[in-house]
Amino acid sequence: MTRRAVVFGAAGQLGVELMRELQARGYATIGFDRGDADITDGAAVESAVAGHEADVVFNCAAYNQVDVAEREPSAAFQVNALAVRHLALACRQADARLVQFSTDYVFDGFAHHPYAEDDHPHPLSAYAVSKLAGELYARAYLDNALIVRTSGVYGPGGRKTARGNFVELMMRLAASQQPIRVVQDHVASPTFAPLLAARAADLVERGQTGVFHIGGGAPISWFQFARLIFQAAGVDPLVLATNHREYRTAARRPQYSALSNAKMERLGLPPMPPIAKALEEYFADRGRPAGATSQAR
Numbered sequence: 001m002t003r004r005a006v007v008f009g010a011a012g013q014l015g016v017e018l019m020r021e022l023q024a025r026g027y028a029t030i031g032f033d034r035g036d037a038d039i040t041d042g043a044a045v046e047s048a049v050a051g052h053e054a055d056v057v058f059n060c061a062a063y064n065q066v067d068v069a070e071r072e073p074s075a076a077f078q079v080n081a082l083a084v085r086h087l088a089l090a091c092r093q094a095d096a097r098l099v100q101f102s103t104d105y106v107f108d109g110f111a112h113h114p115y116a117e118d119d120h121p122h123p124l125s126a127y128a129v130s131k132l133a134g135e136l137y138a139r140a141y142l143d144n145a146l147i148v149r150t151s152g153v154y155g156p157g158g159r160k161t162a163r164g165n166f167v168e169l170m171m172r173l174a175a176s177q178q179p180i181r182v183v184q185d186h187v188a189s190p191t192f193a194p195l196l197a198a199r200a201a202d203l204v205e206r207g208q209t210g211v212f213h214i215g216g217g218a219p220i221s222w223f224q225f226a227r228l229i230f231q232a233a234g235v236d237p238l239v240l241a242t243n244h245r246e247y248r249t250a251a252r253r254p255q256y257s258a259l260s261n262a263k264m265e266r267l268g269l270p271p272m273p274p275i276a277k278a279l280e281e282y283f284a285d286r287g288r289p290a291g292a293t294s295q296a297r
């Protein structure tokens with residue numbers, strides 16, 4: 001029997017890849033972007049989930065403007081928390097599974113090891129609080145929700161979204177011919193969107209519930225990541241290391257937010273390839289005509 005999937009936030013970096021991944025796996029898939037269904041509208045969410053008779057609902061929609069959220073915390077909370085409640089209620093009503101994506105920023109960054117799923121969350125910003133509240137809403141109404149926490153997502157879709165991604169930001173800065181300053185004292189797990197989509201689909205197909213981390217693999221500072229980006233792109237701008245004291249932002253961010261993929265790997269899912277390899281694929285995709293598919297798995 002054909003499995004039926006609904007993807008919210010289908011035009012975002014992850015949404016684009018999940019649509020592609022699910023279709024390749026034979027799911028009857030329908031994607032909603034913000035224009036089709038605003039997830040803060042409970043009636044629209046309920047009708048999208050029920051109307052498609054979804055078996056599984058992926059929520060890739062999110063309010064991701066971490067610094068702006070400090071000025072408008074309620075806007076972040078509407079999308080990242082209360083809308084997840086709408087989604088959870090709609091899934092419960094339709095007997096569908098919910099896959100909710102969350103963030104490494106639920107942690108405070110005081111650890112010195114990649115965070116595991118049972119490490120204690122302690123968010124440091126309005127964005128991070130709203131994402132953690134979204135996790136709680138999903139789990140409050142559903143016993144079988146799957147929460148996938150990820151980090152620094154970059155995918156070819158980021159070339160078209162309003163928010164973009166770190167790779168595209170670095171490429172814009174490189175084109176400006178100015179020295180580029182990148183923080184060296186913040187470490188994360190930048191994650192390639194096609195791989196995130198594939199691993200998330202694997203978890204669903206293995207019937208997994210609860211919290212899973214899917215990060216990009218080896219922990220890396222944003223400075224080192226920028227250098228790998230320029231290597232993969234074949235450009236050589238001047239990149240200078242800075243730190244969070246020199247580079248102040250409105251939102252507090254965890255200094256160390258690398259995610260451990262050990263729980264996912266214990267299930268037999270493939271480990272993430274080296275970041276340099278994922279970037280190679282990113283830049284190969286970047287040069288491909290629109291609609292051509294990525295090879296990353």
Ligand SMILES: NC(=O)c1ccc[n+]([C@@H]2O[C@H](COP(=O)([O-])OP(=O)(O)OC[C@H]3O[C@@H](n4cnc5c(N)ncnc54)[C@H](OP(=O)(O)O)[C@@H]3O)[C@@H](O)[C@H]2O)c1
Pocket residue numbers: 008009010011012013014015033034037038039040059060061062063064079101102103104131150151152153154158161162163
């Ligand atoms: N990007 C990262 O670095 C990062 C890091 C950790 C975790 N995550 C999580 O990973 C998931 C996927 O992120 P991503 O990088 O794919 O994000 P993205 O590229 O910013 O895409 C998010 C999508 O959500 C849409 N959206 C925003 N508000 C909406 C609403 N009220 N109703 C419907 N759609 C709405 C956006 O539409 P508009 O373009 O119209 O706003 C956009 O298409 C999210 O849960 C995010 O929190 C991301």
